[in-house]
Amino acid sequence: MAFWNTAIQYFWNDESLSVLIIALGIALLLLHFLREDRKSVFNTLIFFITCQALAFFSGMIHAMQFASAAMFREVAVIGMGIAVIRLCGLLVFRIVLPLTRLQPPRITEDIFVIVAYLAWGLVRLRYAGLDLGSIVATSAMITAVVAFAMQDTLGNILGGLALQLDNSIEIGDWIEVDKVVGRVVDIRWRSTLVETRNWETVVFPNSQLMKNKFLVLGRRSGQPVQLRRWVWFGVPLSTSPAQVARAVEETIFLADINNVAKQPAPSCVLMEIERGVARYALRYWLTDLTVDDPTDAAVRWHVYTALERAGIHLAVEEQNIHYVKENEKHEGVVHQREAQQRVKTLKRVELFAQMADDELNALADRLKYAQFAKGNIISKQGAVAHWLYIIINGEAEVFFETPNGERRSVNTLSKGSFFGEMGMMTGEPRSASVIATSDVECYRLDKEAFAGIMQARPSLAEEITHILVERRAQMDSVLQHMDEQTRQQETSSQQNELLLNVKRFFGL
Numbered sequence: 001m002a003f004w005n006t007a008i009q010y011f012w013n014d015e016s017l018s019v020l021i022i023a024l025g026i027a028l029l030l031l032h033f034l035r036e037d038r039k040s041v042f043n044t045l046i047f048f049i050t051c052q053a054l055a056f057f058s059g060m061i062h063a064m065q066f067a068s069a070a071m072f073r074e075v076a077v078i079g080m081g082i083a084v085i086r087l088c089g090l091l092v093f094r095i096v097l098p099l100t101r102l103q104p105p106r107i108t109e110d111i112f113v114i115v116a117y118l119a120w121g122l123v124r125l126r127y128a129g130l131d132l133g134s135i136v137a138t139s140a141m142i143t144a145v146v147a148f149a150m151q152d153t154l155g156n157i158l159g160g161l162a163l164q165l166d167n168s169i170e171i172g173d174w175i176e177v178d179k180v181v182g183r184v185v186d187i188r189w190r191s192t193l194v195e196t197r198n199w200e201t202v203v204f205p206n207s208q209l210m211k212n213k214f215l216v217l218g219r220r221s222g223q224p225v226q227l228r229r230w231v232w233f234g235v236p237l238s239t240s241p242a243q244v245a246r247a248v249e250e251t252i253f254l255a256d257i258n259n260v261a262k263q264p265a266p267s268c269v270l271m272e273i274e275r276g277v278a279r280y281a282l283r284y285w286l287t288d289l290t291v292d293d294p295t296d297a298a299v300r301w302h303v304y305t306a307l308e309r310a311g312i313h314l315a316v317e318e319q320n321i322h323y324v325k326e327n328e329k330h331e332g333v334v335h336q337r338e339a340q341q342r343v344k345t346l347k348r349v350e351l352f353a354q355m356a357d358d359e360l361n362a363l364a365d366r367l368k369y370a371q372f373a374k375g376n377i378i379s380k381q382g383a384v385a386h387w388l389y390i391i392i393n394g395e396a397e398v399f400f401e402t403p404n405g406e407r408r409s410v411n412t413l414s415k416g417s418f419f420g421e422m423g424m425m426t427g428e429p430r431s432a433s434v435i436a437t438s439d440v441e442c443y444r445l446d447k448e449a450f451a452g453i454m455q456a457r458p459s460l461a462e463e464i465t466h467i468l469v470e471r472r473a474q475m476d477s478v479l480q481h482m483d484e485q486t487r488q489q490e491t492s493s494q495q496n497e498l499l500l501n502v503k504r505f506f507g508l
Contacts, residue, residue, distance in 0.1 A: 058073035078120065169187070170184065191203045229292065254376075269281055277315045379430050394442075398419065420434075
């Protein structure tokens with residue numbers, strides 16, 4: 001019994017219970033809040049328990065009167081101190097500081113913990129009776145040898161410190177090193193971790209980043225994070241560069257495309273001419289560097305639809321192609337089927353419900369196919385355009401912009417809907433904007449195509465005017481929140497004025 005009492009008294013002192021409670025309490029907190037670091041916490045806790053066992057073992061050999069008991073006990077105390085310092089470091093840098101909105105880099109935590117390890121070791125050596133001055137004086141050669149052997153490690157540590165102090169890179173930055181592009185997720189004492197878009201984590205030694213050139217993508221002093229991207233396409237040489245640039249730039253600037261910046265504005269430039277093709281590049285600014293390829297794809301689709309609407313076709317390199325001429329009868333069947341589809345579409349539009357079949361057939365031949373990508377502004381409020389649109393596929397939203405910039409949704413258009421009739425019939429500016437909420441296919445009809453029919457049958461103007469007045473009253477009731485009675489009064493007062501505008505616009 002005396003043996004165990006002696007062993008416990010040597011192993012267990014007044015501070016042992018407090019240290020045990022602190023270590024276990026911090027470990028429980030870390031295990032609860034730091035799920036991703038549980039393995040590290042478990043390892044530290046096992047190390048602490050091992051040191052406790054070593055301290056108990058030192059008490060046993062002390063009871064047996066072995067001289068080495070003091071050495072084992074001191075090693076155990078140093079080990080327990082290291083474990084507690086590690087747990088305290090995790091608590092402060094992973095839980096406490098983030099709660100105060102401070103998120104120091106991982107290398108800061110590592111350095112503070114290492115300095116605490118060294119300080120604790122020196123304090124215990126001092127308590128053990130060693131003269132620290134003599135140790136420092138006699139260890140110069142050992143220090144030089146260790147420093148030479150660990151020059152790469154020291155270079156990484158100093159490199160990590162330099163990267164942090166001069167803000168060369170920060171966590172969250174996108175960088176390019178040796179053709180590897182990724183986002184910085186951690187800067188440690190030895191290396192910097194970079195995650196690529198391919199779900200790869202690349203480990204760069206800090207000394208490599210200090211010795212070599214690397215690019216920080218999307219960063220410019222005083223500017224938001226955004227990166228210029230290039231979308232290439234080719235068109236025939238017969239199309240003027242001004243026409244191509246105008247069609248593409250206006251569409252991309254007005255379109256609502258995710259992750260495409262409005263400023264600086266997108267620009268389309270002629271880059272080169274070769275093999276009978278003019279090569280253009282649309283340059284735009286990407287605001288989220290994670291989704292580069294999907295955003296490029298969306299921009300390419302907008303470029304394609306913009307060129308198609310402008311009557312500009314993409315060019316390909318010249319190749320030898322064998323054509324097989326189709327049967328003329330088959331071409332006639334296809335043309336007749338398309339004409340019937342267009343006439344059927346026109347009959348669904350109120351404006352043309354009173355027109356005869358021959359008038360509808362003549363009008364169908366003048367329809368132009370137009371395609372819009374999701375996010376395209378099809379019609380802009382305040383713009384003057386003498387076009388009527390008939391949707392054959394997709395959906396669009398009609399919205400009104402108030403003078404203070406507020407955007408108010410008015411209506412949703414789908415297959416069979418039409419809009420822009422007031423601009424085509426009277427030349428008035430657009431009263432609202434229309435944006436494609438999905439890919440939209442539609443027919444477009446301009447004033448010139450409709451003028452011939454109006455000239456041949458002037459009475460058609462009065463029939464169409466009645467429909468136009470109803471459509472305008474519906475729009476006004478939405479924008480001004482008018483009741484039904486007020487809307488009818490407005491309708492009767494506007495009809496004569498609108499009819500005069502239609503006749504004057506078409507010269508009737």
